[in-house]
Amino acid sequence: MQFPIDLQNPARRRFVQGVTLGGAAMLGGLIKPASASVDSTQSNVLSGTDFALEIGETPVNFTGTARMATTVNGLLPGPTLRWREGTTVTLRVTNRLRVPTSIHWHGIILPANMDGVPGLSFHGIAPGETFTYRFPVRQSGTYWYHSHSGFQEQIGLYGSLVIDPAQPDSIRAEREYVVMLNDWTDEDPPAIFAHLKKMPAYYNRGELTARDFLDDVSRVGLKAALASRKMWNEMRMSPRDLVDVTGATYTYLMNGHAPAGNWTGLFKPGERVRLRFINGSSNSFYDVRIPGLKLSVVAADGQNVEPVEVDEFRIAAAETYDVIVAPQEGRAFTIFAQSMSRDGYARGTLAPRTGMQADVPALDPLPMLSMLDMMGGGDHAIHGMDHGSTPGMDMGDMAGMDHGDHAGMTMAATPKVQHARSEFNNPNVDMRVDSPRTNLDDPGIGLRDNGRRVLTYADLHTLGGSLYPQQPVTREIELHLTGNMHRFVWGFDGLKFSQAKPLHFRYGEHVRLILVNDTMMTHPIHLHGMWSELESPDGGFQVRKHTISVQPAQRVTYRVMASALGRWAYHCHLLYHMEAGMMREVVVS
Amino acid sequence: MRTTTFLLAGFCAALAATPAFAQDAMQDMDMSMQGGAAPADARSPDYSDGADHGDMTGMDMLDHASLGMVLIDRLEYFDARDANGAALDAQAWYGNDTNKLRLKGEGERSDGRWQELRTEALWDRPIATYWDSQLGVRHDFGIGPDRTWAAFGVQGLAPYWFEVDATIYFGQSGRTALRFESEYELLLTQRLILQPRVEVNFYGRNDPQRHIGSGLSDAALGLRLRYEFSRQFAPYVGVEAERRFGSSADYARADGHAAFDPRIVAGLRFWF
Numbered sequence: 030m031q032f033p034i035d036l037q038n039p040a041r042r043r044f045v046q047g048v049t050l051g052g053a054a055m056l057g058g059l060i061k062p063a064s065a066s067v068d069s070t071q072s073n074v075l076s077g078t079d080f081a082l083e084i085g086e087t088p089v090n091f092t093g094t095a096r097m098a099t100t101v102n103g104l105l106p107g108p109t110l111r112w113r114e115g116t117t118v119t120l121r122v123t124n125r126l127r128v129p130t131s132i133h134w135h136g137i138i139l140p141a142n143m144d145g146v147p148g149l150s151f152h153g154i155a156p157g158e159t160f161t162y163r164f165p166v167r168q169s170g171t172y173w174y175h176s177h178s179g180f181q182e183q184i185g186l187y188g189s190l191v192i193d194p195a196q197p198d199s200i201r202a203e204r205e206y207v208v209m210l211n212d213w214t215d216e217d218p219p220a221i222f223a224h225l226k227k228m229p230a231y232y233n234r235g236e237l238t239a240r241d242f243l244d245d246v247s248r249v250g251l252k253a254a255l256a257s258r259k260m261w262n263e264m265r266m267s268p269r270d271l272v273d274v275t276g277a278t279y280t281y282l283m284n285g286h287a288p289a290g291n292w293t294g295l296f297k298p299g300e301r302v303r304l305r306f307i308n309g310s311s312n313s314f315y316d317v318r319i320p321g322l323k324l325s326v327v328a329a330d331g332q333n334v335e336p337v338e339v340d341e342f343r344i345a346a347a348e349t350y351d352v353i354v355a356p357q358e359g360r361a362f363t364i365f366a367q368s369m370s371r372d373g374y375a376r377g378t379l380a381p382r383t384g385m386q387a388d389v390p391a392l393d394p395l396p397m398l399s400m401l402d403m404m405g406g407g408d409h410a411i412h413g414m415d416h417g418s419t420p421g422m423d424m425g426d427m428a429g430m431d432h433g434d435h436a437g438m439t440m441a442a443t444p445k446v447q448h449a450r451s452e453f454n455n456p457n458v459d460m461r462v463d464s465p466r467t468n469l470d471d472p473g474i475g476l477r478d479n480g481r482r483v484l485t486y487a488d489l490h491t492l493g494g495s496l497y498p499q500q501p502v503t504r505e506i507e508l509h510l511t512g513n514m515h516r517f518v519w520g521f522d523g524l525k526f527s528q529a530k531p532l533h534f535r536y537g538e539h540v541r542l543i544l545v546n547d548t549m550m551t552h553p554i555h556l557h558g559m560w561s562e563l564e565s566p567d568g569g570f571q572v573r574k575h576t577i578s579v580q581p582a583q584r585v586t587y588r589v590m591a592s593a594l595g596r597w598a599y600h601c602h603l604l605y606h607m608e609a610g611m612m613r614e615v616v617v618s
Numbered sequence: 619m620r621t622t623t624f625l626l627a628g629f630c631a632a633l634a635a636t637p638a639f640a641q642d643a644m645q646d647m648d649m650s651m652q653g654g655a656a657p658a659d660a661r662s663p664d665y666s667d668g669a670d671h672g673d674m675t676g677m678d679m680l681d682h683a684s685l686g687m688v689l690i691d692r693l694e695y696f697d698a699r700d701a702n703g704a705a706l707d708a709q710a711w712y713g714n715d716t717n718k719l720r721l722k723g724e725g726e727r728s729d730g731r732w733q734e735l736r737t738e739a740l741w742d743r744p745i746a747t748y749w750d751s752q753l754g755v756r757h758d759f760g761i762g763p764d765r766t767w768a769a770f771g772v773q774g775l776a777p778y779w780f781e782v783d784a785t786i787y788f789g790q791s792g793r794t795a796l797r798f799e800s801e802y803e804l805l806l807t808q809r810l811i812l813q814p815r816v817e818v819n820f821y822g823r824n825d826p827q828r829h830i831g832s833g834l835s836d837a838a839l840g841l842r843l844r845y846e847f848s849r850q851f852a853p854y855v856g857v858e859a860e861r862r863f864g865s866s867a868d869y870a871r872a873d874g875h876a877a878f879d880p881r882i883v884a885g886l887r888f889w890f
Binding site: 129150153178219234236239240263264403404447450453454456458459507508513520521524525530532596607609610616 | 664671677679680747749778804889
């Protein structure tokens with residue numbers, strides 16, 4: 030299955046690849062010399078306990094078109110802030126923009142008034158004003174920061190946080206790099222939002238065409254080709270509706286460099302290199318691999334995990350993964366991060382010397398959502414198969430659909446799903462899943478059975494286990510991720526942020542959040558201020574995270590200790606979903 | 619009165635056929651994934667324990683923001699057997715997810731004047747996942763005296779991706795009308811799109827001054843091939859055939875026109 034013509038188009042290619050100098054050209058010579066895409070050590074790091082950050086506008090050029098970015102200290106990404114566990118940091122943030130701004134410290138456990146969410150933590154930082162953040166650092170690992178105002182997070186206001194542990198780091202590496210992935214657009218983000226509202230498939234250049242249909246007919250016959258499309262057509266949904274904003278507008282960046290800019294990190298053969306991957310994108314998932322190297326995943330969302338060796342991992346918006354690689358050969362290796370919608374990639378190089386590069390892999394085929402992604406893996410789907418949709422399923426598979434019944438995937442018994450009243454008779458809900466799948470060992474759409482060892486949440490085990498192993502869960506809160514892709518309305522339980530009351534957690538209670546994804550998109554759900562301790566399908570502790578990516582028709586559960594008083598944001602970290610309503614306020618009191 | 623009943627029955631049949639309410643049909647297929655009423659054991663979405671939002675300012679969510687859109691679906695030159703001219707089919711809306719003002723205009727110009735021009739101003743509200751209800755007024759310009767109607771209709775997306783617009787109208791002196799339009803977009807490639815279109819008009823009584831006959835008055839079938847240079851700008855070429863029936867056909871023939879009117883069209887589809 031070939032990706033549509035767009036990528037063969039030279040003008041389009043330049044857009045995806047960026048201009049030759051990539052990000053190096055973008056800062057207009059302000060910051061980096063032209064060769065600055067090579068880091069022998071990571072540049073632009075600020076360390077210590079006192080930081081002065083200035084938010085302003087900086088001209089950039091990633092695509093051949095000059096645009097204004099919103100930046101921290103004139104950098105995109107902003108400077109890496111290096112803190113130490115056990116210290117108290119002071120960050121004076123000055124707003125040089127003409128609009129209000131803010132910085133949210135993503136994944137950091139801190140007092141509510143330091144969390145940086147306008148309307149919940151504080152009023153925001155007015156133009157010309159300096160706001161002082163001050164809080165103790167009680168954790169270590171890889172995190173990031175970004176604006177929580179408007180769409181500033183889309184146009185450059187982000188950077189990495191690296192927190193060294195108070196004790197010597199248990200993760201040994203001779204060298205380390207932050208690898209931050211971002212999705213840059215030359216469009217104004219409010220225009221993107223308006224496009225999605227007026228035509229939700231605006232950026233989808235991978236819809237099934239008449240040719241795909243004829244191909245299917247010649248392969249499996251007319252009846253089967255029709256059958257494989259029947260349910261999608263009846264439900265008015267597209268199996269190619271993977272993400273809303275794609276490479277049709279995005280240029281994917283690695284550490285602020287377009288693919289042509291080829292960000293390069295140096296190593297000496299035999300060294301252990303720690304790569305701190307951060308997805309600072311507004312609306313993108315990446316599938317990351319380094320052909321020729323095994324990736325030893327040692328931390329997820331800043332929390333150390335039992336090392337697990339994989340070939341590839343998917344990183345959702347706002348997630349972080351720390352990976353150890355140990356290249357023995359003195360050659361270049363490509364860090365390849367293709368978008369989930371297979372319309373582009375961020376790319377960089379690990380090399381022993383500057384100026385080297387390795388082959389860049391071809392994009393994988395554009396996947397299609399399967400019945401698994403629509404109906405889950407529970408009894409209902411299987412029941413449905415018994416009653417006549419089997420030909421459709423089979424033909425769907427033959428036409429390239431992913432299917433879930435591959436080896437290594439377990440089907441747990443489906444717990445009873447409780448839909449909210451507000452999910453019925455509601456124009457803002459386009460589907461409900463009655464029998465969601467609960468297994469965590471599915472790498473997700475486009476990664477199933479790809480011949481590589483791909484990380485799943487089932488592989489992640491936080492070292493030391495739960496922070497609260499002795500405290501029983503005292504209450505369950507079930508919430509369903511809902512939306513209407515046709516109207517581009519998103520929410521929880523069919524209600525947008527503006528329609529919903531806050532969620533109340535009683536201070537000190539241990540709650541279990543049950544999320545059921547009643548949509549066909551993957552949503553990275555982020556709770557501010559408190560850890561999300563993901564549970565395995567049997568209810569045991571799995572992994573501690575700040576952002577939990579919920580796949581289509583999946584049910585996940587996680588525990589939250591309501592240990593942080595105040596008002597907190599709880600939302601999908603796809604920025605356009607959040608703005609369209611997929612957000613709640615959480616009040617701990 | 620009998621005609622009105624006929625029209626209402628036809629309207630209901632059209633609704634049933636355009637399964638606005640195909641959700642019922644889907645339940646028959648053991649797929650209760652869309653629509654439907656809440657079962658008795660559905661849970662509450664309210665976990666607030668009485669807590670409310672604070673009074674902090676600065677949150678700027680767009681989930682209840684108003685937007686506006688203008689869609690020129692057809693702006694075309696047509697070349698028919700005994701006339702040529704220009705045709706327009708446009709919609710505009712402004713509003714949020716819950717309430718929109720929707721304006722529609724469709725008409726034809728030839729011989730230096732509007733031969734017919736239908737304009738509508740409607741209050742648009744979502745009533746189901748893929749359907750909006752519309753309530754408002756219609757005003758017709760063109761040959762003969764202007765006519766004003768009250769309008770009630772539905773607009774949305776039927777299963778298999780048929781865009782449907784069905785409206786019933788009540789005018790002065792007991793006039794009634796029913797209009798049904800459907801479009802489909804067949805993607806030949808990501809940018810080359812074939813768009814079949816069908817439109818049918820019924821009227822409750824003769825309107826000799828506007829050369830309209832009662833019953834099935836006219837039907838049009840069009841096929842347009844457009845190329846999307848961008849999502850928002852697409853030129854097209856196509857063919858459209860209109861057929862007048864019954865008294866409407868008689869009026870047309872009396873005017874020296876054929877009841878069957880095929881034409882070639884070329885135009886532009888764009889929106890912003």
